[in-house]
């Protein structure tokens with residue numbers, strides 16, 4: 001499947017991913033700028049914050065209220081939005097083929 005990462009500074013990258021990958025691992029494997037994933041996917045650093053394209057929010061799902069993911073998103077130094085997710089918490093499945101995410105500026 002294809003995943004599209006958009007970054008205000010680096011532009012757009014289209015990369016290949018497999019079902020079962022996390023969005024964060026796909027970003028790291030493809031040297032996507034702006035997703036350092038400092039904690040290795042443990043939902044503990046907030047450095048894999050992305051904004052899911054509005055057209056994809058329902059398919060990806062929103063952050064669960066009261067979850068660790070929500071705490072990390074609101075504690076991150078970038079703006080939290082209703083379409084914010086942590087890339088390490090997004091497990092890719094077939095319906096995510098073509099997914100578009102934006103990387104917050106300054107991350």
Ligand code: FES
Nearest residue numbers: 039041045046088
């Ligand atoms: Fe650290 Fe996602 S990689 S919270």
